[in-house]
Amino acid sequence: MTHHPTSPKNTSPGRGVSGQRGVSRRALLAGAGTAAAGVAGLAWYGGSEGGWRAETAILRAPRYDASLPRRLREGLTTLGIDRQAVHRKRILLKPNLVEPSREAPHINTHPLFVRSVAEVFLQLDAAEVIVAEGQGHIRDSWYVLEQSGLQSQLDDTKLSFIDLNVDRVFTAKNAGGRMKERKLYLPQTLRRVDWIVSLPKMKTHHWAGATLAMKNLFGVMPGICYGWPKNVLHFNGIPQSIYDINATVRPHLAIVDGIVGMEGDGPIMGTPKEAGVIVMGRNFPAVDATCCRLMQIDPRRVPYLRLSSGRLGPILERHIEQRGEAIAACATPFATLPDSGLLPETSPI
Amino acid sequence: MTTDWPKRALQMLEESRSHPGWGYRANDIPYVEPSVVCGFALRARFGTGTQEPSRSREIAQWLKRLSQPDGSVGLSAELPRPAWPTAWALWYWRTAAHTSGEPCRKATEWLLRRRGETFPTPRNVGHDTTIPGWPWVEGTHSWVEPSAIAIQALCLSGLGTHQRVRDGVRLLLNRPVPSGGWNTGNRITKGTPLRALPAPTGISLIALATALTATERADRHVREIVQRAINYLLEQLPRTRAPQSLGWGLLGLAAWGVHPEEAEWWLSESAEQMLGRRAEPLPLGVLLLAERPDRSLRAMGVPVRQLDPHLEATGVLATP
Numbered sequence: 001m002t003h004h005p006t007s008p009k010n011t012s013p014g015r016g017v018s019g020q021r022g023v024s025r026r027a028l029l030a031g032a033g034t035a036a037a038g039v040a041g042l043a044w045y046g047g048s049e050g051g052w053r054a055e056t057a058i059l060r061a062p063r064y065d066a067s068l069p070r071r072l073r074e075g076l077t078t079l080g081i082d083r084q085a086v087h088r089k090r091i092l093l094k095p096n097l098v099e100p101s102r103e104a105p106h107i108n109t110h111p112l113f114v115r116s117v118a119e120v121f122l123q124l125d126a127a128e129v130i131v132a133e134g135q136g137h138i139r140d141s142w143y144v145l146e147q148s149g150l151q152s153q154l155d156d157t158k159l160s161f162i163d164l165n166v167d168r169v170f171t172a173k174n175a176g177g178r179m180k181e182r183k184l185y186l187p188q189t190l191r192r193v194d195w196i197v198s199l200p201k202m203k204t205h206h207w208a209g210a211t212l213a214m215k216n217l218f219g220v221m222p223g224i225c226y227g228w229p230k231n232v233l234h235f236n237g238i239p240q241s242i243y244d245i246n247a248t249v250r251p252h253l254a255i256v257d258g259i260v261g262m263e264g265d266g267p268i269m270g271t272p273k274e275a276g277v278i279v280m281g282r283n284f285p286a287v288d289a290t291c292c293r294l295m296q297i298d299p300r301r302v303p304y305l306r307l308s309s310g311r312l313g314p315i316l317e318r319h320i321e322q323r324g325e326a327i328a329a330c331a332t333p334f335a336t337l338p339d340s341g342l343l344p345e346t347s348p349i
Numbered sequence: 350m351t352t353d354w355p356k357r358a359l360q361m362l363e364e365s366r367s368h369p370g371w372g373y374r375a376n377d378i379p380y381v382e383p384s385v386v387c388g389f390a391l392r393a394r395f396g397t398g399t400q401e402p403s404r405s406r407e408i409a410q411w412l413k414r415l416s417q418p419d420g421s422v423g424l425s426a427e428l429p430r431p432a433w434p435t436a437w438a439l440w441y442w443r444t445a446a447h448t449s450g451e452p453c454r455k456a457t458e459w460l461l462r463r464r465g466e467t468f469p470t471p472r473n474v475g476h477d478t479t480i481p482g483w484p485w486v487e488g489t490h491s492w493v494e495p496s497a498i499a500i501q502a503l504c505l506s507g508l509g510t511h512q513r514v515r516d517g518v519r520l521l522l523n524r525p526v527p528s529g530g531w532n533t534g535n536r537i538t539k540g541t542p543l544r545a546l547p548a549p550t551g552i553s554l555i556a557l558a559t560a561l562t563a564t565e566r567a568d569r570h571v572r573e574i575v576q577r578a579i580n581y582l583l584e585q586l587p588r589t590r591a592p593q594s595l596g597w598g599l600l601g602l603a604a605w606g607v608h609p610e611e612a613e614w615w616l617s618e619s620a621e622q623m624l625g626r627r628a629e630p631l632p633l634g635v636l637l638l639a640e641r642p643d644r645s646l647r648a649m650g651v652p653v654r655q656l657d658p659h660l661e662a663t664g665v666l667a668t669p
Contacts, residue, residue, distance in 0.1 A: 099544075099546075101544055102588075103544075137532070137533050137546070138546060138548075139494070139548060139593065140547075140548050140591050140592070140593035140594045140632070142590075142591035142592055142593065142594070142623070142632065143546075143547070143548070143589060143591035143593070143594040144591075145591075146589060146590065146591050147589075147591075155626075163373075166373035166374070166380075168377065168378070169428070206538065206539045223485075224373075224380075224424055224428075224431075225424075225428075225431060225486070226485075226486060227431075227433075227484070227485025227486050227489060227492065228485065228492070228494070228533055229492075229533055231484065231485065231486065231489035231490055231492070232486050232488075232489055234489075235466070235488065235489050235490075265538075265539055265540075265541050268543070268544075269538070269539075269541040269543065337539055339473070339539070
């Protein structure tokens with residue numbers, strides 16, 4: 001559950017595209033007033049983080065095997081997500097399939113991971129589970145499913161796949177306001193589901209510092225409107241785009257595949273990194289900040305997290321309740337490139 | 350053993366049509382790109398000129414109705430922007446019997462005006478960012494596929510020697526990944542060479558077959574780029590049954606006179622897998638084009654070129 005002064009009892013994650021809670025007025029005003037003064041416009045909200053509090057769960061998972069559904073279910077239980085919460089929900093799973101290659105399976109969310117999450121939601125009485133992706137580089141979604149190994153898992157489980165790159169689109173007001181676009185094109189499929197669940201891979205990123213639950217939402221932006229790659233988002237600034245997309249889409253749950261992640265030249269050309277963890281939570285900045293700590297990257301050095309702090313959620317450790325495993329027990333250093341977009345070291349707040 | 354998949358694919362196209370064209374999904378509203386590709390597939394199968402089927406003729410007329418006052422053609426009737434499909438529309442018009450008219454002229458002019466953003470080449474970027482090609486979305490950088498399609502459309506408009514086309518060719522020749530073939534348009538990022546992808550490689554080979562001059566085709570550097578791309582596809586296509594990747598890859602090879610012996614079998618497997626799951630018009634159209642590659646290339650206005658066999662004999666360009 002995410003706690004915030006404006007919605008202290010918000011038991012389900014916020015929704016932008018369907019008109020639920022957006023960024024608080026206070027946060028917006030603070031952001032507008034300080035954007036120009038911050039590091040490349042990424043002003044630090046402040047040590048209070050606007051009162052945001054959140055929980056994340058960390059689970060150990062040494063490999064992709066039959067125990068995954070049980071571990072995932074434990075994690076959901078830890079966060080209070082039970083059968084009642086999931087009952088009759090239409091669930092959209094958004095894996096990271098940016099540019100899969102059979103030669104490098106660590107690029108994408110593992111197909112067994114996607115399958116296991118789907119099975120768990122179906123066990124919890126979800127009305128429907130669909131897998132959807134608007135992959136960033138490859139126009140041929142059949143190639144993406146083939147190279148990633150996901151097609152065979154979809155076949156086995158009769159799960160349907162939706163190519164968000166060519167979905168019918170609608171426009172939504174840009175609730176973040178950091179990009180120059182006042183409206184964003186979004187796939188209509190987002191409107192027909194109850195929960196959007198981001199299933200990223202735990203990776204470093206050669207421009208953004210890290211790519212996790214929030215950056216994974218680049219993949220809901222339709223390629224027919226934003227290109228392959230989605231260069232419009234790069235030209236607007238990657239942190240600003242990540243912020244605006246998350247502020248507008250307001251996804252519901254993140255479950256990070258950190259069993260084997262990627263370090264170095266992510267998101268595509270990096271090397272595999274065994275981290276042996278699954279991280280989940282409803283508040284995306286909190287989840288990504290926790291992942292960063294597990295990767296031994298200070299989340300305050302990640303521009304999009306700095307921008308999101310106090311506006312979309314908390315990133316400071318004291319504002320995030322860690323459930324399950326302790327960070328210190330699971331953390332392992334992920335190598336980053338020298339010029340990977342990370343901000344200079346910051347002093348503790 | 351191959352099957353009667355083309356017949357069933359045509360039937361599926363008929364059933365999934367949304368008058369007057371095709372959507373990205375069966376029975377979705379018509380979009381420009383899938384309509385053009387499926388229109389090409391029908392022309393390749395049933396003929397052009399007086400024999401052209403009414404279905405493909407209707408697409409040309411519909412595209413003209415989508416033409417914006419500035420000459421651009423958007424994604425669909427509902428979405429006038431972004432306008433990268435303008436190149437598809439112009440390509441389609443220029444290969445039809447009825448190519449004259451205001452929409453053609455204005456689309457040509459629009460395409461000549463449109464250029465991707467250029468900037469000094471940053472450190473750790475492995476291509477020349479100062480060469481103007483065509484972007485997916487206005488105000489962004491140039492990429493391989495929109496540039497290749499624009500080159501094709503402008504060459505068929507009689508502008509093969511225009512500076513914009515020559516710059517576009519220069520861009521394609523600047524962007525292959527070091528191991529051969531093309532990714533989306535990046536080749537090296539932060540010092541790491543990227544992997545090639547079949548569909549952009551196939552589409553780039555098609556554009557180069559049309560746009561390269563005889564002098565350029567005789568240039569050793571250019572021939573190496575083409576041969577390495579061919580080698581990449583010959584290595585990769587046996588390992589994919591993804592319809593657009595396989596189809597564009599085979600068409601790219603055919604544009605350079607290369608016809609893998611097992612292509613018919615690969616296409617059959619790809620089509621069967623698709624028809625058994627979810628049939629989508631655009632991939633089906635690409636598969637149908639690849640099934641009769643030489644006829645399809647003719648219908649699309651693409652000449653078939655040959656590389657000088659002497660080059661392979663040097664050993665530098667040996668096929669895998």
